Amino acid sequence: MSLAVFLELVEIKAKTASVMPFFIGICFSWYNYRSLHLGLVLLFFISMFVFNMAVDILDNYNDYHHASEIHDYREKTNIIGREKLNVRLVFWMMIAMIIFSALLGIVIAMIVGWPFLLMGVFCYFVGVFYSSGPRPLSSLPLGEFFSGFTMGFMISLLCVYLNTYQIFQWNIVTLASIFLISLPNTLWIANLMLANNICDLEEDENNNRFTLVHYLGKPRAIQLFTWMNVIAFLSIVLAVVFQIAPWTFLLTFLILPFVYKQVALFRKKQIKTETFICAIRILAVGALAQVVTFAIIFI
Numbered sequence: 056m057s058l059a060v061f062l063e064l065v066e067i068k069a070k071t072a073s074v075m076p077f078f079i080g081i082c083f084s085w086y087n088y089r090s091l092h093l094g095l096v097l098l099f100f101i102s103m104f105v106f107n108m109a110v111d112i113l114d115n116y117n118d119y120h121h122a123s124e125i126h127d128y129r130e131k132t133n134i135i136g137r138e139k140l141n142v143r144l145v146f147w148m149m150i151a152m153i154i155f156s157a158l159l160g161i162v163i164a165m166i167v168g169w170p171f172l173l174m175g176v177f178c179y180f181v182g183v184f185y186s187s188g189p190r191p192l193s194s195l196p197l198g199e200f201f202s203g204f205t206m207g208f209m210i211s212l213l214c215v216y217l218n219t220y221q222i223f224q225w226n227i228v229t230l231a232s233i234f235l236i237s238l239p240n241t242l243w244i245a246n247l248m249l250a251n252n253i254c255d256l257e258e259d260e261n262n263n264r265f266t267l268v269h270y271l272g273k274p275r276a277i278q279l280f281t282w283m284n285v286i287a288f289l290s291i292v293l294a295v296v297f298q299i300a301p302w303t304f305l306l307t308f309l310i311l312p313f314v315y316k317q318v319a320l321f322r323k324k325q326i327k328t329e330t331f332i333c334a335i336r337i338l339a340v341g342a343l344a345q346v347v348t349f350a351i352i353f354i
Contacts, residue, residue: 060138064115064145065108068335072206072247073107075342076240080214082349083236087299088219095163095217102159103210106182109152114186114193116145132258153179167220174213181205194264198252199245207241208234232299239287239307239345243338246283249276250334254327277322284318284337291345301352307344314341 056064077100085091119135119142135145157179164172181201185192192201212233216223223229234241252259252266253276259266268276291307294300317333324330 056138056140056144060134060140063134064112064140066111066114067108069111069247070104070107071335071339071342072202072240072244073103073210075338075346076207076210076237076244077103077214078346079237079240079342079349080211080233081218082346082353083211083233083299084215084218085353086301086349087232088215088222090219090222092218095166096214098159098163099214099217102156102163103213105152105159106156106179107206109149109156110182110185112145112149112152113183116142116149117186117191153183163217167217170223170225171213171216171220174209174216178205178209178213193248194259194266196265196267196270199248199267202248203241203245207244208237211237211240232297235290235297236294236299238290240338240342242283242287242290243334243341246280247334247338249280249283250321250325250331251327253277253280253325254331273325277325280334281318281322284314287341288314300349303348303352304345306348306351307341310340310344 081091081096115134119133134140135142160175161172164175181192182205185198185201192198212230215233249267252268253273256266256268256273260269271279288308288311291300291304295302295304314337317337321330321333
């Protein structure tokens with residue numbers, strides 16, 4: 056297996072979805088608590104990143120096995136079939152990654168406490184059943200919610216808890232603050248899956264995957280895609296108003312013309328090979344802009 060094929064198998068291009076919520080959690084921790092535990096943060100980053108790669112391998116692995124034989128998805132679209140990868144090798148690679156990341160997570164939980172373990176178990180449950188079981192989460196209208204909530208909110212929450220576990224308070228104000236600061240990423244990650252499902256509607260239905268787009272219909276799904284971008288920017292304003300982020304966070308609005316252009320391109324046509332990249336660009340640029348405009352206050 057070449058490096059290029061491996062990177063496609065683990066969908067390295069989509070890793071912004073997990074990396075940027077992690078950095079938002081770090082920025083939030085330092086700005087609001089002046090607390091960082093760099094050693095624990097590094098272990099968590101490795102565990103999170105490896106598990107995220109394993110989940111993407113699992114997604115490709117399950118799609119390969121569940122694909123209907125009357126269509127050419129398995130042989131021409133799915134990377135395992137298209138590149139003629141050893142299925143057994145792919146499986147054991149995935150298992151090794153999951154075990155390795157879980158062991159790191161257990162080590163961290165032994166240091167910071169059981170709340171980290173419980174949150175981690177939830178994330179692992181969603182990650183595994185996202186594409187596994189008789190009715191995977193990704194094939195249900197719940198897919199966008201679980202992907203956005205787990206990768207957008209939970210990763211930031213885990214990071215904040217990890218950095219502040221000695222003083223962390225489990226109350227509505229704390230959780231609402233973390234939810235608000237993570238909301239743009241949560242929505243943009245959910246939009247990534249929504250855009251994918253919009254582009255793949257016919258193929259998904261042929262493979263008995265009835266996603267949110269199937270129930271909403273394409274026109275309403277596209278409207279939802281648009282409105283989630285609007286709400287993402289509104290939440291940035293609210294984060295500054297409630298003083299959980301610095302005023303520099305508002306500089307994220309400098310990317311608004313770029314996001315508007317990408318949304319317009321996607322609304323015009325929904326073709327996987329041409330415009331799905333718009334959702335990826337919005338997530339990548341938007342998430343990076345948030346981290347930079349948040350962290351600039353520390354310079």
